[in-house]
Amino acid sequence: MDVPKVQPQPASRKWRLTGWLLAAVWLFFLNQPLGTALGQAEPWRKWLGVGSLVAFGVAYVLLFEWARSHRQNGRPIPRARAVVLLLGLLVLGLVGIPGTGTDWMTTLVFVATGAVFLLPGSWALVVVALAALTPLVAGYLLPSWSGVSGVFFAVLLASFAMFGVAALAQRNGELRAAQQEIGRLAVAEERARTARDLHDILGHSLTVVAIKAELAGRLVEVDPSRAATEIAEVEQLARAALADVRRTVGAYRGVRLAEEVAGARSALIAAGIAADLPADLPELPADRDQLFGWAVREGVTNVVRHSGAHRCTIRVGPDAVEISDDGRGPTSEDAATGHGLIGLRERAQRLDATVSVGRRPQGHGFVLRVGLPAGAR
Known part of the structure; x- marks a missing residue:
């Protein structure tokens, strides 16, 4: 018997909204570079900084939701595409340097957390390490950037928190997959039960109907009265079989030993x-x-x-x-x-x-x- 495939059920509206909120809540880290950009005297620096940050925030939320959808539905995240998207986030952060100055490195927090959510563990660990060390190395090599060492701790804390979010999304996806598998097996079991009951019911009833009909055919000329009796019993058996089929479809078919x-x-x-x-x-x-x-x-x-x-x-x-x-x-x-x-x-x-x-x-x-x-x- 072919086992039916249960199509994945779409996420509920409440859970989709929760997913968007989980992505958007991290955007508060952009308040510092946004303030820096808005404080620029030169308009082009201001608007470049603000525009790059807005584009960065939108891209991050969309990226997070895309990855969350894959995890929830049990689909693997394409590794090459994930790397390209993370590099795109990094580029958007770098583009805003004229407007955000050293505060651009706040975007490394998002790159690191995105890596935790999108990439395998070892790959994500490398990205988090590079994102955390970048402000320390930059502060050591460029004295004017020495005030960004706090990004180091932000990267580590945010990555640790995102690890929990990623684990939650993964477990939720596994739970939904398990529920779908249970539903698939339940449908298969119900089909097997129905097929079994119909075979048992109709196999017996139709066998008796065939025998009685054959007997009535032999008796119709030699003993019409008994032939009529057999035909009446055939009709009763057919009606009983029909009632049995209806009860089976209604899932409350039962037999009693005395009747059998x-x-x-x-x-x-x-x-x-x-x-x-x-x-x-x-x-x-x-x-x-x-x-x-x-x-x-x-x-x-x-x-x-x-x-x-x-x-x-x-x-x-x-x-x-x-x-x-x-x-x-x-x-x-x-x-x-x-x-x-x-x-x-x-x-x-x-x-x-x-x-x-x-x-x-x-x-x-x-x-x-x-x-x-x-x-x-």
């Missing part, structure tokens, strides 16, 4: 097979009663379809149910791979029961047995 034993009698007699059935049934818990009912349905269906038997025997105890016949039975391959038996085994596993299928120990015939472990309640 009664239906087995009718199906076996119609197929010309002598039915040796229990006169009384033990009181069973609801889940065990249902499991044994499915076992009787599957076993009798196989007897009618494949066995060529003359006699079928059903035995029901508190801990086991057994359906046997004196025919040739299905092949071992059919017994192992049949859809009905696969479904029966799946149901049995829920109660820790075992399903055994094979030849009878003595003589000809086949036996299907479903048993619970000793002491099970």
Whole structure:
């Protein structure tokens, strides 16, 4: 069975807004270079500084949101594109030097945090180290830039904080991926359940309908009254099968052992097979009663379809149910791979029961047995 693919669900509006706020909150670091740019006497320096900072801020927010979207949806961030975008941020910071002066190095805080969010750990560590050391080296080599050493601590603190934000986005993406996987598996399980139930229901009902219709065809000339009775029963079976399908689609399909034993009698007699059935049934818990009912349905269906038997025997105890016949039975391959038996085994596993299928120990015939472990309640 093909397992359906669950499309990633878009992020909620609240979370998208949160993402934008997480990106924009870092822009307060630009207040110092912005004040420097606005204080420039020469208009071209002022507007170059302000324009470069505005472009830098917008680019950073867009870059952050782009990376956050990739992380949240479980998509890998293209490394080459991330490096190019970070270099673009650095260039925008450098362009503003005539207007922002030494305060341009505040933009290194954003380059470092962007690297933490976009790049693998070792790459990000290199970028953070270079961004942190740049103001120290510049202050040592250029005495006029000695006042920017505070950027060193800003880079380290902001990078550490961004590491937490990146981890949060990563975990959120993993959580959404896990939820989608759970949803995918739930859909697959529901499809398997529906397919199993429809096979069990229609396989049995249509087998009996076919046998009764064939019997009615043979009797229509020699015993019209009994042929009419068989046709009426075919109609009842068809209506019951339709009701079963509707209940299955509605997800509340169930069987009862007593009903299945009664239906087995009718199906076996119609197929010309002598039915040796229990006169009384033990009181069973609801889940065990249902499991044994499915076992009787599957076993009798196989007897009618494949066995060529003359006699079928059903035995029901508190801990086991057994359906046997004196025919040739299905092949071992059919017994192992049949859809009905696969479904029966799946149901049995829920109660820790075992399903055994094979030849009878003595003589000809086949036996299907479903048993619970000793002491099970």
